[in-house]
Amino acid sequence: MTRTAQPAPIPRQAHVRRPRIAVGTDGTVWGDAALDWALRHAATQSASVDVFAAETSDDHAITRRLTAYRWLFTTVTVSPDSSVRTLLEASTDHDTLVLGYRGRRHGPFGLGRSVLPVVTESRCDTVVVRGEPRAVQGEHRWITAALGGKHDDAVVRRAVQFAVRTRSKLRLVHAVPLPGAHTVPISTEPADVLEHAHDLVREMAPDLTPSLRLVRSQPHEAVRSSERSDLLVLGPGSLPGKLSVITSTALHMAPCPVLVVKPF
Template sequence: MTRTAQPTPIPRQTHVRRPRIAVGTDGTAWGDAALDWALRHAATQSASVDVFAAQASDDQAIARRLAAYRWLFTTVTVSPDSPVNTLLHASNDHDTLVLGYRGRRHGPFGLGRSVLPIVTESQCDTVVVRGETRAVQGEHRWITAAVGGTHDEAVIRRAVQFAVRTRSKLRLIHAVPLPGTHTVLTATEPADILEHAHDLVREIAPDLTPSLRLVRSHPHEAVRASDRSDLLVLGPGNRPGKLSVITSTALHMAPCPVLVVKPF
């Protein structure tokens, strides 16, 4: 009996979705820092970068920065619309939105007037680039995640992703209210919250051993525990349309860039 050779099946090529990062820049020092941050982190995951530039931006400065990452897929759009409208629209079809913590217009505490509205209403994760120079440039090699809220799983997953991509260590912090405060206490023991977070990290990335830190303070004061970090990751809070006190405090005072997770 003669056997007929069967044709070798051609493996199907699966389409791998490229992560998309949107970044707003306005030609100020923090606008430039936001663009640098977005490009550097896009390179760790081969993400595309869509730059939304204000009309006052320096086109040549943007071009020089993009040239340093010429292997990335990038676009530049100059929008006459307000930064809030432009970036919120961009958040609908991007994975991460990046902006500087202040631009040409900022309030009495230094935070740009557009930042809180954008972070509150964004439809994707938002990174607000701020803090001291070494943190902005990612030199500490520590990622800090604030746990103890409703969105802990999403916060931990994002923090682990950044730690793995940047080959950084991971710190988990949880703030315990001081005795006598009016903070509503939960039935969960603080140690259990950190232990659960630790277990989730090991489940996601078995080779990553997080550092655990219990902070005895008002929750919003735990922002100080993110010193010597390159990124502070936290959730938006439990009330839709309103950021929590700790998240708002981090945007105003954190010594490093802040990633506010958009839970789904």
Template structure:
């Protein structure tokens, strides 16, 4: 497909955070399904808000004219559209080495094209960059709630807080920080830190990164994977992949399947 380009938008960046090192790059894979289209719309809006370049990988099942119409709405973005003869998984994994954020719908048409439903777990597990899985209720997908939620209590809390604070600042949203404190029981894993210490450390990091941003702190008394259901009225849930290399945690897998909003998994 012929690349589609447009004039770069002049979007005002935060004077305090994040520091400008290079122009962000966003990559979206779509197959023309309902959730593929939703992921494309999410990626377009996000790229506009963070002043990023956008690259669209289109499957054979995609409607090129529909993609062109959506890009025309954001014609000031520096955007391109391309296809690949490689498998969907290989195409997007390769793309993840050259971008800052990979955006996917949580489900597609079928496993015979760029169907994200069957690729979500392997792509999020092995992606070389942050990954957003677009899912959830319509208001969250359209980013109408005005809240970004960061799930802390894992080994990648600093990266999670940094990403969440950056996006909340760019979106001009509120920041909610959630920590799940497990209920006592035979299968409960003892925490290495007191729950209030986890939240206080997160609050202190936000204060250092964005002094003008005051997060809302929430301690949820439940199993971590059950806390995913408490993230309603959020536009984005930011979390880590888990502590085991090459393997997503049970909490992250639960969020990818059940979260009521899009999920961003950081790549530390």
């Protein structure tokens, strides 16, 4: 009796979820910079990009930028609604939200009026594109993570992911307040904060050796440590609905784009 060989079953391919990036643009210099930044970083992880354009945006400029990344899956939505409402709605089903630090409407300190409300209420990570040209273009090849908050693990994980994807070096910074009458007592030894972060980096990316920096200054002054960086990664703060001093300072003054992690 002859037996007929049965065909081997074809293994089912596991569904891999494509990361999703939402970006707001309004046709200003920083709106264009936000779109460029989002597209460049989407290319490092094959993410899809959903563009939310204001009615003031230049359709031809958007098309030109998307054509340069034609292999990415992209959509464009022109919305007459409030930019804050549009971007917050987008944050509910995206992994990262990107916007420029100022647009056509901005306050006396130069920060766009929609930035703080969006960063505070966003339901996903938010990147605010700002800083000097080399940092915005990602030419320094350094990622800086600001530590010392309750969301340090999430901050380190995001910083490692960006460093690996962009083949950049990683800097871990922890600011320790100078002694003074109004200094808040330190609950964790500074060395322990950096050591824990270092161990987490080694666990995630054994080939990545971070630079550790202990800054003797007020925490919000640690923003200066992000000079010659392409991205500053930090947490939102410990109080729900309110950004920390260092995060608010970074959004106003950082010399590079700022990623505010949304803890889950």
